Amino acid sequence: MINQLVANIRKTKAPIVVGLDPMLDYVPKHVQDKAFQEFGETLEGAAEAIWQFNKAIVDGTYDLIPAVKPQIAMYEQFGLPGLGAFKKTVDYCKEKGLVVIGDVKRGDIGSTSAAYAIAHLGHVQVGSKSCLPFGEDFATVNPYLGSDGINPFIKVCREEKKGIFVLVKTSNPSSGEIQDQPVDGRPLYELVGEKVAAWGDELMGDEYSYVGAVVGATYPEMGKVLRKIMPKAYILVPGYGAQGGKGKDLAHFFNEDGLGAIVNSSRGIIAAYKQEKYGKYGEEGFAEASRAAVEDMAADIIEALNLR
Numbered sequence: 001m002i003n004q005l006v007a008n009i010r011k012t013k014a015p016i017v018v019g020l021d022p023m024l025d026y027v028p029k030h031v032q033d034k035a036f037q038e039f040g041e042t043l044e045g046a047a048e049a050i051w052q053f054n055k056a057i058v059d060g061t062y063d064l065i066p067a068v069k070p071q072i073a074m075y076e077q078f079g080l081p082g083l084g085a086f087k088k089t090v091d092y093c094k095e096k097g098l099v100v101i102g103d104v105k106r107g108d109i110g111s112t113s114a115a116y117a118i119a120h121l122g123h124v125q126v127g128s129k130s131c132l133p134f135g136e137d138f139a140t141v142n143p144y145l146g147s148d149g150i151n152p153f154i155k156v157c158r159e160e161k162k163g164i165f166v167l168v169k170t171s172n173p174s175s176g177e178i179q180d181q182p183v184d185g186r187p188l189y190e191l192v193g194e195k196v197a198a199w200g201d202e203l204m205g206d207e208y209s210y211v212g213a214v215v216g217a218t219y220p221e222m223g224k225v226l227r228k229i230m231p232k233a234y235i236l237v238p239g240y241g242a243q244g245g246k247g248k249d250l251a252h253f254f255n256e257d258g259l260g261a262i263v264n265s266s267r268g269i270i271a272a273y274k275q276e277k278y279g280k281y282g283e284e285g286f287a288e289a290s291r292a293a294v295e296d297m298a299a300d301i302i303e304a305l306n307l308r
Contacts, residue, residue, distance in 0.1 A: 050075070143167060263297075
């Protein structure tokens with residue numbers, strides 16, 4: 001699947017992943033009202049609202065982008081109906097030819113890690129049948145339980161030709177409380193980056209590894225170091241836009257071939273209609289506002305890469 005991600009990025013010329021993280025207050029009132037008329041102000045109504053919201057944004061942007069990243073917690077908060085909306089979103093995005101990165105941040109060991117890997121990337125055996133649970137193409141994984149937590153994912157990735165993005169240096173302000181701590185004179189995130197590179201050597205696609213890394217746009221100098229440590233790992237870069245990352249911060253995350261990184265924006269795209277810049281679209285035109293935000297983000301990144 002890493003080969004498909006690279007192919008999609010080359011086709012769109014936009015190394016962008018849209019974070020489908022639909023908080024209910026991002027969903028325009030007319031979409032909520034329609035869902036609540038059918039299902040009431042219930043978990044089912046909320047799930048229907050976020051599903052219709054997602055569908056409209058995907059319809060408005062899928063030809064411009066290579067991938068989407070639904071964050072499962074935004075769906076889990078609405079219980080089983082929310083998980084149903086997550087599954088419908090995954091399936092619909094795949095129908096549109098998009099690579100789906102399940103932002104699930106799983107991290108455990110042994111049979112538990114194997115079950116997580118099967119749930120999101122693999123098939124589960126039910127009697128004589130092999131069934132597909134959620135069916136994403138990639139999943140985000142927390143490495144801080146060590147190889148015991150990663151190896152079950154690598155096994156499933158090898159079987160299914162799918163991938164993972166390992167949390168290395170995250171974009172949140174307090175990440176340094178753990179990730180920056182010195183170990184033998186080096187920050188911990190560098191050692192995790194070395195492990196990502198080693199795990200990735202076991203699972204290569206045509207140009208890049210099936211084992212990628214998450215490195216926040218809010219730490220560009222650290223990204224520069226990690227790019228050298230993990231030359232064959234695709235880097236998923238959160239923190240663009242709403243969290244403060246700019247196109248000029250991103251150049252070091254990419255390799256000289258213009259590949260090697262994909263930049264996430266969530267509310268900066270899906271809630272673009274709330275921004276003054278895109279206010280002319282109004283609530284009714286929320287999907288058109290999202291499309292315009294994708295176009296602007298792509299131009300920002302391309303300019304930054306050309307100037308480096």
